[in-house]
Amino acid sequence: MENPMSSFLSAACLALVVTGMTLSAPVQAHASLEGQAKASxxxxxxxxxxxxxxLELTTGGIDKIVQQLISEELAGMADAMPAEQLAWFRANTVIIMRPHMDAxxxxxxxxxQTRFTEAELEALVGFYDTPxxxxxxxxxxEMGGAMSQAMQSFEMSYLQDLMTKFCGAFDCGAMAQEAAGATKPAKR
Incomplete structure (x- = not known):
């Protein structure tokens, strides 16, 4: 049986990832400035x-979204966790997560500040300050959560396919033995 806490912690981490993805999307769009030294x-x-x-405009309401994600996850765990523990998580998750989110x-x-010009920031604020x-x-x-889940599925599928093909070309069992101190694996 899957550990219900593992599922819950995954949901909490997902909430942090969603926020990070949401906030970093515009930053990632300016990757051409990557080499520019921030200090200079x-x-x-x-x-x-x-x-x-x-940041105020683009992260407002994150507590509500996190609480919703956590509540949905906890609802699915109602049979696997005592009510007192579920209530504790409902009451404390966002409170404990908030300082980490702020960081x-x-x-x-x-x-x-480094990547965007003042004019670009004015345009972003001007846009996000509209309804x-x-x-x-x-x-x-909201889409960040769906995107994160889709990325997890993609990564698992891709890595499984990659490693299946890799192990088809190389003897992964022999490689594991070599790592444990046995002989060098042969290429297939």
């Missing part, structure tokens, strides 16, 4: 304020 870039006070506003958001702030922008930000967070 002077960031204007206005860019810092714009970054704070951008994640803060860690992205410097990168956002449409707020709706899209909320949907991006």
């Amino acid at each position: 870039v002077q960031v204007s006070d206005n860019r810092a304020a714009l970054t704070r506003r951008y 994640l958001i803060r860690s992205l702030s410097d990168d956002i 449409e922008g707020r709706a899209i930000a909320a949907k991006q967070m």
